[in-house]
Amino acid sequence: MASDEILEELLNVEVELQDVQDQIKLLLDQQDKLYQRQSELKAVLEQCNESTEPVENGGPAPVEDWSGSFEWDAEADNVRFNVFGISKYRANQREIINAAMSGRDVLVIMAAGGGKSLCYQLPAILRNGTALVVSPLLSLIQDQVMGLAALGIPASMLTSTTNKEEEKYIYKALEKGDADLKILYVTPEKISKSKRFMSKLEKCHHAGRLSLISIDEAHCCSQWGHDFRPDYKNLGILKTQFPDVPMIAVTATATKKVQIDLMEMLHIPRCVKFVSTVNRPNLFYMVREKSSIGKVVINDIAAYIRGSYPKNESGIVYCFSRKECELVAKELRDIGISAEYYHADMDVNAREKVHLRWSKGKLQVIVGTVAFGMGINKPDVRFVIHHSLSKSMETYYQESGRAGRDGLHSECLLFYRPADVPRQSSMVFYENCGLQNLYDIVRYCWSKSQCRRGAFFRHFAEPLQNCNGMCDICASPREVKEYDVSSHASIIVSVLQDTQNNDQRLTMLQLVEKLKTKIKDLDPELKRDEMEQLVIQLILDRVLKEEFQHTAYSTNAYVTLGPLAKQVAQGKKAIKFEICTQQKSRSGQWSARCGKRSLTSSGLPLKLDELRKEIASAHEGLLPHSVLSTQQISMLSVEKPDTLEKLEGMIGKLKTGKYGAKILDEIKKYMDSEHQCQDTSANEQGGEHMAKKQKTRKTLVVIDSDDEDDK
Numbered sequence: 001m002a003s004d005e006i007l008e009e010l011l012n013v014e015v016e017l018q019d020v021q022d023q024i025k026l027l028l029d030q031q032d033k034l035y036q037r038q039s040e041l042k043a044v045l046e047q048c049n050e051s052t053e054p055v056e057n058g059g060p061a062p063v064e065d066w067s068g069s070f071e072w073d074a075e076a077d078n079v080r081f082n083v084f085g086i087s088k089y090r091a092n093q094r095e096i097i098n099a100a101m102s103g104r105d106v107l108v109i110m111a112a113g114g115g116k117s118l119c120y121q122l123p124a125i126l127r128n129g130t131a132l133v134v135s136p137l138l139s140l141i142q143d144q145v146m147g148l149a150a151l152g153i154p155a156s157m158l159t160s161t162t163n164k165e166e167e168k169y170i171y172k173a174l175e176k177g178d179a180d181l182k183i184l185y186v187t188p189e190k191i192s193k194s195k196r197f198m199s200k201l202e203k204c205h206h207a208g209r210l211s212l213i214s215i216d217e218a219h220c221c222s223q224w225g226h227d228f229r230p231d232y233k234n235l236g237i238l239k240t241q242f243p244d245v246p247m248i249a250v251t252a253t254a255t256k257k258v259q260i261d262l263m264e265m266l267h268i269p270r271c272v273k274f275v276s277t278v279n280r281p282n283l284f285y286m287v288r289e290k291s292s293i294g295k296v297v298i299n300d301i302a303a304y305i306r307g308s309y310p311k312n313e314s315g316i317v318y319c320f321s322r323k324e325c326e327l328v329a330k331e332l333r334d335i336g337i338s339a340e341y342y343h344a345d346m347d348v349n350a351r352e353k354v355h356l357r358w359s360k361g362k363l364q365v366i367v368g369t370v371a372f373g374m375g376i377n378k379p380d381v382r383f384v385i386h387h388s389l390s391k392s393m394e395t396y397y398q399e400s401g402r403a404g405r406d407g408l409h410s411e412c413l414l415f416y417r418p419a420d421v422p423r424q425s426s427m428v429f430y431e432n433c434g435l436q437n438l439y440d441i442v443r444y445c446w447s448k449s450q451c452r453r454g455a456f457f458r459h460f461a462e463p464l465q466n467c468n469g470m471c472d473i474c475a476s477p478r479e480v481k482e483y484d485v486s487s488h489a490s491i492i493v494s495v496l497q498d499t500q501n502n503d504q505r506l507t508m509l510q511l512v513e514k515l516k517t518k519i520k521d522l523d524p525e526l527k528r529d530e531m532e533q534l535v536i537q538l539i540l541d542r543v544l545k546e547e548f549q550h551t552a553y554s555t556n557a558y559v560t561l562g563p564l565a566k567q568v569a570q571g572k573k574a575i576k577f578e579i580c581t582q583q584k585s586r587s588g589q590w591s592a593r594c595g596k597r598s599l600t601s602s603g604l605p606l607k608l609d610e611l612r613k614e615i616a617s618a619h620e621g622l623l624p625h626s627v628l629s630t631q632q633i634s635m636l637s638v639e640k641p642d643t644l645e646k647l648e649g650m651i652g653k654l655k656t657g658k659y660g661a662k663i664l665d666e667i668k669k670y671m672d673s674e675h676q677c678q679d680t681s682a683n684e685q686g687g688e689h690m691a692k693k694q695k696t697r698k699t700l701v702v703i704d705s706d707d708e709d710d711k
């Protein structure tokens, strides 16, 4: 055989091998999904079996009616009202309390702020002896113990901060039962690391005084839970040692998989499950495009906070890194928003101080990393802003869910930018399903037509419920069209193929840099962030994939060819890209400028929000930041002025103010630019014109949307 022939065959074999590997990858992904579905179906089946399982006398098990009458009803009502000051139970609370009082193990999944604590605190008071509560965070424990003390309920905690005297008192109470202790909080470390504590607990149990065991934030037990804590996995010992003591495991979120996992780990296979909806009807979810310019993002956040929460209402801004937290807090402060950062690298006292000032309403905004998480009990958090993408739907649900625990209207705003995806993926790629989870939230952000709330229902495998217009998409539906971007995709694949043939790799930013020249002829209007989003979309579609490499200082994410790249290169797979039709550009090419039509927090069209921002920035340094008050904007929004005269009339009061003339001048210019923009779009010529049109296209888009509203 000539060496040429050998070489050719070798090449063919390598191509075929690559093919096989791609198929294996596809099959493995499919296998993952099937495993997940299998465990979900098993859980459902188990539930069905439980309700039809024969009891000892041969008949079917009676349906357990936890809402019926029980002997402790009167006493429970008395404690609920006179001790906790609660006039009536919320959904499932009474049933959970009855199941626990009947001695059953219970698994409670109830959304943030749903009132989980009452479900174990009330039975703890009703039952004889001491209840043990395992909770993951010191601050959470401190808050709970303080809250119970304020209600006159004897509660203590045994943690690293407990002094010797208190410890002695607690041990005495456990051992001899001669001190009044109804609820004892410990961290999971106490269970797994302190033999002394476990022996006292055994004595307490032996004397029949261990009334109840509660596992707070139970999802921490499961590898699949978002806040997995290794010490939680040893908590199974509690059920082994104290099998007759009812256990209540509570958490705000647990997918079916997590539920199965934690029932196994806690040894409560026959527990009664109470799964409440994940729906938080009082939360308005929205996503906005994030600018690539840091200062612009800060201005957007500040304008949103100022415009929607001028009365210093509390909020949280979540950032990706500690450094980013510090910077964002400083920049917000620089433009007059009272904000402080909070992250794990800070001294405990400094962190506590910030938390306390915020809790008392002396600080409007906490800018935190994920470290600012469990244990935030502030009920009146009115807004949660994500400066960057979360790592999963679950994490986002938890973090955004810190808003509105008091049940009042609150808002969750996420700033999305494709370039944030590789930053997250290089952090999560080694986690179980880390990339899959991340790509789910990217889909949530990029979606143009699917209700944001619906995405949560799908994620937590819950039947869909009405959103009631409480997300940006449902509040302001957009007309969405799919565009064929197969040619763009094929160019991207060929660029990556060339790069890989030269034994090189590209990060997303490097790839996009290369694409700038390659795609220009095909689509001259394509902007950088649109190219970035296309690359991300191809990753989600498995045409491309991410690969990771550690350096001494960081982990880099590279974009490489994925299992379906070949089909795209061969023209066998079409790639579609969804865009809002109002934002489709003149040339018929796709152009992704979505998100501009979302509502402001007060439910007002962005046009007016934008208008105010533009006027404010035109006078930076001259005018106070809010030139138009929220009320004025509200008035403009309701009455929808369609001429400059009407607009002038409506904000007539401004004319008399110090800056009145200037403001009106600015509004005139603004309105003129809109007209000019409409003219130019009807009469396009030459590059200069194009540049001008590009500049004003944003305004046009907004006008289109409002016109449609009027119809």
Ligand SMILES: Nc1ncnc2c1ncn2[C@@H]1O[C@H](COP(=O)(O)OP(=O)(O)OP(=O)(O)O)[C@@H](O)[C@H]1O
Pocket (backbone or CB within 6 Å): 086, 087, 088, 089, 090, 093, 110, 111, 112, 113, 114, 115, 116, 117, 118, 252, 377, 379, 405
């Ligand atoms: N039935 C009820 N009626 C009115 N308020 C209630 C009721 N049950 C609980 N609450 C109050 O609701 C608030 C939230 O309760 P709780 O702290 O138990 O929530 P949670 O479910 O543990 O939330 P998270 O997961 O965010 O910690 C508390 O202020 C609590 O007093």
